Amino acid sequence: xxxxxxxxxxxxxxxxxxxxxxxxxxxxxxxxxxxxxxxxxxxxxxxxxxxxxxxxxxxxxxxxxxxxxxxxxxxxxxxxxxxxxxxxxxxxxxxxxxxxxxxxxxxxxxxxxxxxxxxxxxxxxxxxxxxxxxxxxxxxx
Amino acid sequence: xxxxxxxxxxxxxxxxxxxxxxxxxxxxxxxxxxxxxxxxxxxxxxxxxxxxxxxxxxxxxxxxxxxxxxxxxxxxxxxxxxxxxxxxxxxxxxxxxxxxxxxxxxxxxxxxxxxxxxxxxxxxxxxxxxxxxxxxxxxxxxxxxxxxxxxxxxxxxxxxxxxxxxxxxxxxxxxxxxxxxxxxxxxxxxxxxxxxxxxxxxxxxxxxxxxxxxxxxxxxxxxxxxxx
Numbered sequence: 001x002x003x004x005x006x007x008x009x010x011x012x013x014x015x016x017x018x019x020x021x022x023x024x025x026x027x028x029x030x031x032x033x034x035x036x037x038x039x040x041x042x043x044x045x046x047x048x049x050x051x052x053x054x055x056x057x058x059x060x061x062x063x064x065x066x067x068x069x070x071x072x073x074x075x076x077x078x079x080x081x082x083x084x085x086x087x088x089x090x091x092x093x094x095x096x097x098x099x100x101x102x103x104x105x106x107x108x109x110x111x112x113x114x115x116x117x118x119x120x121x122x123x124x125x126x127x128x129x130x131x132x133x134x135x136x137x138x139x140x141x
Numbered sequence: 142x143x144x145x146x147x148x149x150x151x152x153x154x155x156x157x158x159x160x161x162x163x164x165x166x167x168x169x170x171x172x173x174x175x176x177x178x179x180x181x182x183x184x185x186x187x188x189x190x191x192x193x194x195x196x197x198x199x200x201x202x203x204x205x206x207x208x209x210x211x212x213x214x215x216x217x218x219x220x221x222x223x224x225x226x227x228x229x230x231x232x233x234x235x236x237x238x239x240x241x242x243x244x245x246x247x248x249x250x251x252x253x254x255x256x257x258x259x260x261x262x263x264x265x266x267x268x269x270x271x272x273x274x275x276x277x278x279x280x281x282x283x284x285x286x287x288x289x290x291x292x293x294x295x296x297x298x299x300x301x302x303x304x305x306x307x308x309x310x311x312x313x314x315x316x317x318x319x320x321x322x323x324x325x326x327x328x329x330x331x332x333x334x335x336x337x338x339x340x341x342x343x344x345x346x347x348x349x350x351x352x353x354x355x356x357x358x359x360x361x362x363x364x365x366x367x368x369x
Contacts, residue, residue: 005245024245032242035253039239046232047270050225052196052215052289056272064240064265066247083245 004094004131005067005083008033009102011115012077014041018118022131024083040081044071060092074099094130101126194291196273200308202321203259203283205230209324233277233285240265259283266298280305 009018016037021027028036044058062069068088071081072095080095080102105123106112112120200209207226220228241262242253250262259279267276269292276288278301286301286308312324 026248026250028242032253036239036243039235039253043232043236043239046228047268047275049219050229050232050289051270051272052212052217053272054217056270059268059270062236062240062265062268064244065263066244067240067263069243083243 003085003088005085007082007098007127007131008037008040008080009098009118010037010041010079010081013115014038015115017116020127040071041079044073044079070095072096072099078102097130098127101130194294196289196291197287198289198304199226199229199285199287200324201226201230201233201285201287203285204321205234206321207323208284208321229287230285233287236268237262237264237279267296276301278302278305284308 004022005024006019006021008016011017014037016034019033019037047059048056058073059071061071063086066086067083068086068091069081069083070091071079072092073079078099080098082091082095082098084091101123102118105126106118106120109120109122112118195213196215197210197212199207202208205227207230210222210226218225237257238254241257241264242250244250244263247263251257259281264279265277267274269275272292274290274292274294276290276294276297278286278298280286284305286304288297288301288304290297312318313320318324
């Protein structure tokens with residue numbers, strides 16, 4: 001069972017627009033989440049600068065001692081990243097699925113303002129379903 | 142002058158960890174056990190992918206001075222060397238504070254960006270982009286070893302430890318080496334892999350003891366190259 005600790009979505013300028021915690025130890029306050037999100041945005045950009053060959057698109061997977069961080073960047077620069085247990089599988093497909101949910105339930109919501117924090121009920125519902133599904137390893141996409 | 146890293150070499154010298162009775166710091170002791178004895182293991186870890194997949198290697202000390210930079214295959218250079226080293230060190234430093242803060246398994250994480258001692262807080266051992274993979278190791282004395290390789294390279298933690306052992310054996314134990322100075326290297330320019338750092342000091346200034354050690358190390362390197 002792949003445990004997901006938290007999920008973040010950051011807009012193209014590095015602002016945190018969505019953050020959900022699925023049970024990491026020690027609550028992080030909002031300011032810390034915002035700082036972490038913009039720090040990740042910068043590290044992502046710097047990693048492209050340091051590439052030894054052309055065409056680097058930034059960090060996809062960061063393997064830390066106690067967690068893995070998978071990041072997916074959409075063509076418009078919105079970044080989705082998930083913090084999960086080391087060695088968790090199918091995270092790329094989960095991130096792509098979350099991106100689909102984002103396009104369907106956030107971008108197509110007429111009341112959503114671009115680059116602003118996501119407050120869309122349908123997105124929340126579908127997201128929690130997707131993550132639940134993934135928790136029982138049924139996301140066979 | 143006593144090299145700051147001789148701390149390590151003395152302590153790692155043929156002690157299995159249990160007979161090591163330095164009072165006080167349990168954290169350092171744990172790390173010493175982790176790195177094992179100072180004898181270089183007879184064979185380096187087997188390469189995880191065959192072929193030329195090493196791009197660059199960096200060694201930094203704890204103050205961010207680049208002791209060693211080596212590149213094998215780097216078509217893209219966006220910055221001058223000093224700025225490149227600074228950017229790399231900054232990236233590692235910030236990523237470490239990010240992972241320490243993000244660590245989902247510990248409740249007490251402190252504030253973001255507060256400098257941490259080596260071994261303190263959650264660190265990371267690699268990251269991967271679509272064009273390269275960066276593997277990272279930090280020793281208890283703050284020496285950072287970085288290997289940049291092909292993105293599909295496997296786990297390089299053993300190789301990094303091996304390189305660290307080489308550093309301890311041939312750089313830290315060299316009496317002519319002053320800590321913090323860039324490492325002068327006589328590279329063996331044969332192989333294009335990350336494992337060819339085997340004769341890491343000047344030929345010109347060697348005592349006979351050092352000559353012997355050098356001879357041993359080049360035999361070692363020949364063996365290494367044969368294995369690759």
